[in-house]
Amino acid sequence: MLAGALDVSTGVGHSLTGLRERLRDATSAAHRKLDAQLSSFDLTVFSGYRRFLQASAGALLPLEAALVEAGVARMFPDWPERARSHAIATDLARLGQDAQATVSVSPMTPGGVLGTMYVLEGSRLGAKFLLKTIADATDSRVAEATAYLSHGTGKRLWQSFLSKLQSEEPCDEDEVIEAARAAFAAFERAADRA
Ligand code: HEM
Secondary structure: OHHHHHHHHOOOOOOOHHHHHHHHHHHHHHHHHHHHHHHOOOOOOHHHHHHHHHHHHHHHHHHHHHHHHOOHHHHOOOHHHHOOHHHHHHHHHHOOOOOOOOOOOOOOOHHHHHHHHHHHHHHHHHHHHHHHHHOOOOOHHHHOOOOOOOOOOOOOHHHHHHHHHHHOOOOOHHHHHHHHHHHHHHHHHHHHHO
């Protein structure tokens, strides 16, 4: 038993906890910028909330489509539980609009899938915060169109994503980081266009 324990402790030097930190550092400026950009939409009023959803869908749809194309479900078998294109389309339909991709994104490598997933799964943390803002909306249509922002509540999808990030085979970290930056850039472009 002891030998087994020692085997585990003498394992790999390659730490993917480090990758999460690298991802956070590499994207923190982009996150702040996007946060400021999205904060200019008043989510408590119908038009502002609808623009926010359009901006989000503009990037989410093509990013999720590219993930599917790259075989995301092989890396994340619970992908159907994570995908939010349907939820955001439902919300926009309730507000009388079609969800549309407004930016184009590049095909993804396996590292690219991981970096993109970091950004999309991380956006749930912001969503939780935004839901609180929406609670102040006087327009009931806004409160009834929160399938996207409340998606996955209680399922600990961010935590399980982080476990996955740590357990993945070592891959090209630069590729993962590059994809995370590209995903943030896609949201930024979509927000500019909304
Ligand atoms: C106004 C909008 C947003 C706000 C207020 C916001 C706020 C936050 C907050 C408070 C956290 C930290 C939560 C925690 O550690 O428990 C967080 C994390 C994160 N957010 Fe946002 N967010 C917003 C939009 C977005 C969007 C649109 C994306 C991506 C498209 C995004 C990506 C991320 C990522 C990747 C993390 C995880 C960072 C880490 O590794 O710790 N956020 N956000």
